[in-house]
Amino acid sequence: MSKEYKGKTLSEILRMEQARNFLGKGMREDGRELTQYRPIDIKIGTIEKAFGSATVYLGDTIVVTGVNFEIGTPFTDSPDSAILLVEGEILPTASFEAEAGPPDEYEIEMSRVVDRSLRESGIIDFKKYVIVPGEAVLKIFVDFNILNDDGNIIDAAVIGAVAALATAEMPDLDYIRENLENVNNNNIKEVPRKPFQIEEVPIANTIAMYGDKMFVDPTASEEEVADALITYTHLSTGEICSIQLLKGSLSYEDVFKALDLAYEKSVEIRNILRERGIISG
Amino acid sequence: MSKEEFIRVDGRKPDELRKYSINAGILKNADGSAEIRLGKNWIVVGVYGPKEHFPKFEALQDRAIINCRYHMAPYSTTERKSPKPSRREIELSKVIRTALEQAVILEKFPEMSIDIFIEVLQAEGSTRVASITAASVALAEAGIPLRDMVVGCSAGKVSGKIVVDVGEEEDKEGEADLPIAIMPNLKRVVLLQMDGKLTHEEFKEAFEKALAGALELYEEQKRALKGLIEKMSEIPSEGDGNEQGV
Amino acid sequence: MKKDGEKVSPGDPLALIEEFIGGRNTYIDDSVIRSSVAGVVKVDWKNRIIDVEPIKQPLTIDVGDEILGKIFHISGVFGYVEIELVRKEGKGPWILLRGKYTGVVYPPTRVTDVGSTYHVRDEILARVESTLNRTLHLSIRGLRYGVVRAFCKTCRTELVRGDEPGKLVCPTCRSIETRKVSRLYGNTTIIKTLHKEKVLNTW
Numbered sequence: 001m002s003k004e005y006k007g008k009t010l011s012e013i014l015r016m017e018q019a020r021n022f023l024g025k026g027m028r029e030d031g032r033e034l035t036q037y038r039p040i041d042i043k044i045g046t047i048e049k050a051f052g053s054a055t056v057y058l059g060d061t062i063v064v065t066g067v068n069f070e071i072g073t074p075f076t077d078s079p080d081s082a083i084l085l086v087e088g089e090i091l092p093t094a095s096f097e098a099e100a101g102p103p104d105e106y107e108i109e110m111s112r113v114v115d116r117s118l119r120e121s122g123i124i125d126f127k128k129y130v131i132v133p134g135e136a137v138l139k140i141f142v143d144f145n146i147l148n149d150d151g152n153i154i155d156a157a158v159i160g161a162v163a164a165l166a167t168a169e170m171p172d173l174d175y176i177r178e179n180l181e182n183v184n185n186n187n188i189k190e191v192p193r194k195p196f197q198i199e200e201v202p203i204a205n206t207i208a209m210y211g212d213k214m215f216v217d218p219t220a221s222e223e224e225v226a227d228a229l230i231t232y233t234h235l236s237t238g239e240i241c242s243i244q245l246l247k248g249s250l251s252y253e254d255v256f257k258a259l260d261l262a263y264e265k266s267v268e269i270r271n272i273l274r275e276r277g278i279i280s281g
Numbered sequence: 282m283s284k285e286e287f288i289r290v291d292g293r294k295p296d297e298l299r300k301y302s303i304n305a306g307i308l309k310n311a312d313g314s315a316e317i318r319l320g321k322n323w324i325v326v327g328v329y330g331p332k333e334h335f336p337k338f339e340a341l342q343d344r345a346i347i348n349c350r351y352h353m354a355p356y357s358t359t360e361r362k363s364p365k366p367s368r369r370e371i372e373l374s375k376v377i378r379t380a381l382e383q384a385v386i387l388e389k390f391p392e393m394s395i396d397i398f399i400e401v402l403q404a405e406g407s408t409r410v411a412s413i414t415a416a417s418v419a420l421a422e423a424g425i426p427l428r429d430m431v432v433g434c435s436a437g438k439v440s441g442k443i444v445v446d447v448g449e450e451e452d453k454e455g456e457a458d459l460p461i462a463i464m465p466n467l468k469r470v471v472l473l474q475m476d477g478k479l480t481h482e483e484f485k486e487a488f489e490k491a492l493a494g495a496l497e498l499y500e501e502q503k504r505a506l507k508g509l510i511e512k513m514s515e516i517p518s519e520g521d522g523n524e525q526g527v
Numbered sequence: 528m529k530k531d532g533e534k535v536s537p538g539d540p541l542a543l544i545e546e547f548i549g550g551r552n553t554y555i556d557d558s559v560i561r562s563s564v565a566g567v568v569k570v571d572w573k574n575r576i577i578d579v580e581p582i583k584q585p586l587t588i589d590v591g592d593e594i595l596g597k598i599f600h601i602s603g604v605f606g607y608v609e610i611e612l613v614r615k616e617g618k619g620p621w622i623l624l625r626g627k628y629t630g631v632v633y634p635p636t637r638v639t640d641v642g643s644t645y646h647v648r649d650e651i652l653a654r655v656e657s658t659l660n661r662t663l664h665l666s667i668r669g670l671r672y673g674v675v676r677a678f679c680k681t682c683r684t685e686l687v688r689g690d691e692p693g694k695l696v697c698p699t700c701r702s703i704e705t706r707k708v709s710r711l712y713g714n715t716t717i718i719k720t721l722h723k724e725k726v727l728n729t730w
Contacts, residue, residue, distance in 0.1 A: 006683075006684075006685070007683075009597055009611060009650065010595055010611060010612070010650055010675075010676065010717065010718070010721075011595075011611040011612055011623055011624075013714070013718060014612075014623065014718070014721065014726055015623075017718070018728070046323075046402075047323075047354075047356050047357070047402060047403050048321055048403065049321065049356065049357065049358065049359055049403055049404075049405075050356040053356065060309040060310075062308070064354070064402055065356075066354065066355065066356020066357075067356075068355075068356060068361045070361065087355065087364065089364055091327075091352075091398065091400050092327070092350065092396070092398040093308055093310075093311060093314070093325060093326070093327030093398045093400055094310065094327075095310045096310065096329055096625045096626065100350045100352070100398065141355065141356075141361055143354065143355040143356050143361075143364070145354055145400070145402075147308065147325060147400070148308045148309055148310055148311075149310065150309060150310070185360065186360060189359055220310075312583075312585070313583070330585070330626075331585055331587070332625075332626035332627075333626060333627055333628050333629065335627065337629075342661060384537070384538075386554065386563055390585075390587070391661050392661045417537075421536060421537055421564065421565045421582075422565070422582070422583065423583060423585060424564060424581050424582060424583030424584050424585045425585055426537070426552065426554075426563035426564055427537035427538065427563055427564070428537070428538060428554065428556065428561070428563065429537055429538030429561075430536060430537055430538055464538065465538065466538035466539065466540065466561065467538065467556060502536070503536050506534075506536045506565040506582075507534050507536075509565060509582050510534045510565060510566060510567060510582055511534075513566070513567070513580075513582045
């Protein structure tokens with residue numbers, strides 16, 4: 001007993017004991033199965049002012065996502081490609097530990113994993129949204145905020161981003177081309193709109209390890225005690241488009257066991273999005 | 282202009298507030314929380330504390346310090362906003378904080394601090410007063426002692442007419458905007474700003490309209506808190522948090 | 528005047544000071560007793576006290592509470608303690624604190640060398656004796672209170688109870704140290720006790 005608790009304070013030991021009493025026995029504090037997600041509620045169009053938006057409730061985790069479009073100048077190295085900007089922030093309302101001010105390294109990591117999950121997935125056909133090659137392209141902003149953090153914010157944020165993009169309306173690019181003189185970022189919201197087309201649906205699934213127990217959708221306290229956390233993002237084709245080992249280490253075998261579990265769960269979440277009419281197919 | 286009622290851009294009458302609702306206790310992690318919807322405004326407030334103030338030498342020996350942050354989400358406005366706090370957001374954080382400081386019984390918590398985080402998720406005019414209205418519900422939900430609720434409302438002059446609860450369009454087109462916040466039982470003003478041009482008579486009329494609007498919203502604050510009190514009698518009071526099953 | 532059981536919110540008038548005494552969660556403004564919280568009115572007709580039962584009580588550490596914490600600094604004979612758990616009024620469940628709280632502990636008797644009472648890194652069970660000058664003054668007088676976990680000066684191994692009272696032994700290097708030892712000393716004992724007394728989880 002004492003060896004494992006070396007250097008730990010009593011309150012840390014109490015937390016570890018609690019984890020052992022649940023996860024160690026293959027149980028969850030909230031009564032879930034190890035491979036069961038918390039209830040997912042997705043509300044579309046919660047930010048009417050944005051071109052697209054969604055609020056995701058994953059248990060007690062709340063993520064608000066807004067999608068906006070602007071006219072931008074393309075990067076010189078890719079003159080005929082639209083620009084995607086993904087920025088995520090954990091709001092200070094999210095938890096006792098969350099702070100106001102510039103994001104810390106965990107927050108930036110989370111934001112970048114969500115960014116990669118979207119960017120690498122092919123959810124957006126960047127070639128489709130060029131207004132004038134080399135001069136003007138569509139700049140796509142995906143901003144998301146964690147309002148309450150009860151763990152697994154990456155999975156929730158990717159669901160939110162997909163839902164907001166899939167249901168977004170975009171300014172009609174033909175109209176912009178015809179009225180290039182008059183349309184700017186101040187009045188882009190008044191431009192006639194068309195549904196925004198997504199090409200792929202990435203789904204991120206974070207797998208947690210505690211001892212030899214593997215489980216999905218960790219709560220904040222489960223993340224704290226987890227030995228390892230890894231996120232895989234899958235496409236509808238079954239391909240992987242992003243991986244991030246967020247915490248700890250995994251055995252060679254567990255890397256692939258976790259991958260299989262993540263894929264299985266990605267199919268489940270894809271079906272939820274389909275059933276609720278957020279994505280088609 | 283005869284007896285005919287003046288109708289505003291969004292179809293409201295001069296004394297009519299936009300549709301509103303307040304909910305308390307919406308964030309699990311916060312000690313107190315509330316959200317307000319007023320027209321398209323959607324504002325969420327989380328309160329943490331009272332907690333020991335750090336660094337300790339900056340704590341006040343006779344009372345608590347309130348930290349208040351008013352912040353707008355990038356997607357909250359028609360034109361995307363940078364997530365970095367602007368000078369406007371810093372000013373509003375300050376006026377909201379001083380308004381709430383009038384109500385919080387700060388002497389109960391010397392050398393401690395109370396954090397109030399206001400997140401404007403969607404903005405449609407009069408956000409500062411809506412923020413105060415939600416923040417005082419969040420403080421009450423946290424069990425932090427207050428001398429009174431703080432409730433805010435705005436009035437303004439639009440096309441020569443004095444109207445209550447100025448919307449975004451009206452704020453842009455209008456001649457004046459007057460946000461106020463009050464303590465309704467103690468009958469005191471805790472926030473008062475004006476921007477535009479008003480005669481003394483118009484100011485008086487606008488003040489009275491804003492006051493009437495605030496008193497209407499005060500009833501909604503009480504309704505939100507009543508819901509929590511009813512819940513309280515259902516569950517036996519045993520501190521907060523879940524009992525460990527170990 | 529408000530009736531027993533009535534729901535009130537902050538600022539609501541409850542009674543006049545001529546009629547009643549303002550009790551818990553009330554304050555006086557001019558001659559009016561008002562509620563300072565959202566909650567339910569409790570009227571004590573016998574003693575003419577009017578209280579409000581609040582929806583939530585903010586967590587504070589007060590006189591009579593028990594605490595568990597770690598000594599992070601010693602200055603003179605004073606030990607500075609980072610408090611991690613609190614037990615209101617020394618009864619009911621332990622509460623895991625989310626924020627930082629600090630207190631100051633004193634040796635229960637006059638000592639010249641505080642090293643025989645506690646050390647930096649020791650974890651102690653103590654009682655809040657006073658909150659004078661806004662400082663949590665902690666006492667370890669009594670059998671229940673004192674050091675509950677301590678680590679060897681040289682090798683940092685957790686010390687175990689020695690044969691003599693007040694003595695702790697290092698199982699690795701056999702060195703002997705002295706402390707004001709609580710009767711709940713040791714990982715197993717203190718954790719078993721905490722569970723028996725229940726731990727509320729606020730994290």
